[in-house]
Amino acid sequence: MDVDGLSVRVVALWNDWQLRSMILLSLWLQIFLTIAGGRRKYTAGIWLGTLVWLAYTSADPLATLSLGTITRNQGGSNCNTKNESITPAFWSSMLLVHLGGPYTFTAYAVEDNELWSRHVLQLLTQLSMSFYASLRSWWSMDPLRYLAIPIFIAGIMKYGERVLVLWLASSNKFRESANEERKLLREQLDNKIPRDDFDNMDATRCDKVLGFDRIRPEAKHLHEAHFLFRILKLLYGDYLVTYPTHMSSYNILKRKSAAKAFELIGVELGFMFDVLFTKAMTGVGWRPRLFLRSINFLLSVSALLAFWIMARNSKAYSEIDITISYLLLGGAVVLDIYSVIWMLLSDWTMLWLSKKREPLAESICQFIYSSRWLSSLIHKKRWKESMNQHAIHKHIEQSVPMGNLISKGHNFRRWKEDVDCYLKELIFERLLDMRSRYSRQDDQRMILAERGDHALRRNGCSEKFRWSVVDIDFHESFLLWHIATWFCHVGHTESPHVKVSRSLASYMLYLRSDMPFMLPKEMGEAKYMSTSVEATFQVEEGQTEGSVLSDGRNLASALDLLETEDGWSDETKWEMISQVWVEMLTFAAIHCGWKEHAKALSQGGELLTFVAVLMSHLGISEQCIYK
Known part of the structure; x- marks a missing residue:
């Protein structure tokens, strides 16, 4: 076997396809981010989140690396009679468009908006590299050099728009x-x-x-x-x-x-x-936004048509490079069309059209709302409408449908539950009750501090269970109630109150495990982890001794005694337990910072954020001024 000859062929193949493969991968990343950018508003999942993160963090470095490769090779000794070096110079302008990013995706996290000044520097750097690559090929007589001009302008506009949006969204x-x-x-x-x-x-x-x-x-x-x-x-x-x-x-x-x-x-x-x-750019009027979208689209279409005219009878370029150029230009046109449709069917456009009293705007609104297909696109899913769940109990596998399971590890089981209408009604009823008592400044502080004690007082058992909600910190409190809820849940039918209690118990544990920044910072991380591991180990091993597990079992036993000794019905007991969990949810929601709530929006949204926003709009917040 000719090892040397094989290595030479591999190196030659790599030299031929290095730039081409990076260009095609950059295009694929733009397509993926365009589609995923709108979906992540209402879709949450480990796989989608991981893929979006990988695509977002790879897109800019890949386009930059490709630009560097073009700049390094442009005008070198590899130029030949087929004029292959002109096409990569044309590609450099397309890479500038890719660096501008899709219209549906500008930032992966809120913190990315603070990096707008870094993108200004990157814009100037990449602009210089693209201009240099185009300039090195400008002295040739190939007409393709003129085709790079509209794409170059589109790239400047698109990247400049991205920087503007990041700046407008910065803190x-x-x-x-x-x-x-x-x-x-x-x-x-x-x-x-x-x-x-x-x-x-x-x-x-x-x-x-x-x-x-x-x-x-x-x-x-x-x-x-x-x-x-x-x-x-x-x-x-x-x-x-x-x-x-x-x-x-x-x-x-x-x-x-x-x-x-x-x-x-x-x-x-x-x-x-x-x-x-996204590039909604609400800080800018609709006319500049519409102008930018229209100009970018016209530039892409004109470049595609011009390239088709120039390349259909030309023998100066390789067939592979012509095909890749068609994919780049065609992909740019398709993505521009997608972004225009996304913009026209967005809530922002319908908001603007419905304000107008002009006949044309009225006709468009009437047509869209009367069309079943277009109306369904407008009334799209707004958020994931589910709660991720964590639990540390072995027996939950018997009560969770296999289709809802997300992952399963040694210590924690994770699945998801829908946020159904009954839970929404319980939460909204709780918030209206809070608002009805929210009059004086002293009342405000007491109501905002409620985390289960109000439900206990209303049911006449505050003294019996005060130790589990008031006398300990919040994180330890909901861990005890989580354990107690699951022990009480064993052997019970899935009534509405039982389901709500179980779902909220596991949802709060999920927040503490996966999104601790959204919960009040009362308990140290080391203490919480040791407490969680202790409870997990004891439950898995069937032990009955230990502070966390014994306290949780004691709380469960005390709740069961409400039926045997105090004459409560099973439904009344679970109704109180669900009220305690709703209060814990509202306490956590209003004590979470708005920056933390904003972070959750990029992952499909959280029920906790909906509760916090509802509370603030009802006036249940320290930021609301009363008489």
Whole structure:
């Protein structure tokens, strides 16, 4: 076997396909990020999250490496009569377009928006490299050099747009935008309407004040959600919300059912997701956005048509490079079409169209809402609508459907449960009850501190169970209640209250295990891990001694005694347990920072975030100013 000859052929093959393979991989990453960018708003999963992260972290370095390869090889000794060096110079402009990123994906995490200044430097660097590669081939007589100009302009516009979006979503700029929003809300509400009018404002008066009375009924929820989003910007920017402002959001929500309230918050958080993670560019008017999309699309189409005319009868380029160039240009056109459709069917466009009283805008709205297919695209899924679950008990495998299992390890079992209508009703009922008691400043502090003790007081067993919710820190409290809930759950039928209690118990443990930044920081990480491992080991081994497990079993036994000694029914006991868990959920939600809630939006959203936003819009927050 000719080893030397084989190695020479392998090296030659690699030299021929090194740049081509990187170019094609860069295109594939752009396609994947474009599709995944919209889906991650409502889809959560280990595999999708891992693939998105890998694609996002690989896309820019791969395009940069490809540009460097083109720059290094351009004008070198490998040039031949087929003029193959011209095509890679043309590809350098396409790579600049790839560096601009897709319209549906600008940042993987909130922290990426703070790196906008780094992208400015990267833009200047990559722009120089692409210009250099094009300049080295400019002195040839090949007409393809002119074709690189429109693509080069499109790349500058697309990358510049990406930098602009990252800058607008950065914390300092976002806070400036929130401050402007605060001034506008004061002009709209505080300075024009007496504060007392908000106390007993009916629905008709509320719609008139907020300008919803002239909006077509099908689009009214978009305008309500956008108004709530304006308030959410204040909360995210750490500003206080005035009394008229949060009373307006309260008047919007209090008349809705739990399902409609959650749906409205889903649209609102979709607006926030677009601002933080996509090129929605809400800080810029719709005309510049439409202009940018149109120019980019026209440049891509014109370049594709011109290349087809130049290359169809040309023998100057290799067939492989022509095919790759067609894929790059065709892919750019398809992605631009996808982004235009994504923009036209977005909530932002429907919000803008429904504001217009012009005949054309009315006709477009009527056509979209009357079309079953287009209407289904508009009313799309807003978030993952499920709760990830963790548990440390062996017997849960018997009660979890195999289709819901996500993963299974030695210490923890993980699966997911849907956030059903019954759970939404329990949460919304709890929040309205909190709001009805939320009047004086002293009441506010007590209500915000409730984490199960109010449910115990209401059921007359505060003294019996106070030690498990008030006398210990929050993390240890929900771990004890988690263990107790699962021990009480053994042998019971899956009634609504049992299901809610079990789901919330496992959801809170999932948050502490996988997303601890969303929970109050009371218990140290080392203590929590040792406590969790201890409980896991004891349950798995069937031990009955030990502080955590024994306390959890004692709590379960005390809850069971409510039936045997106090005459409670099984349903009443589980109703109280579910109320305790809902209170723990609301306590965790309002004590989580807004930056942490924003992080969860990039992973399909969390129930905890929905609860926190609902609480703030109902006025149950330290950021809401009362009389």
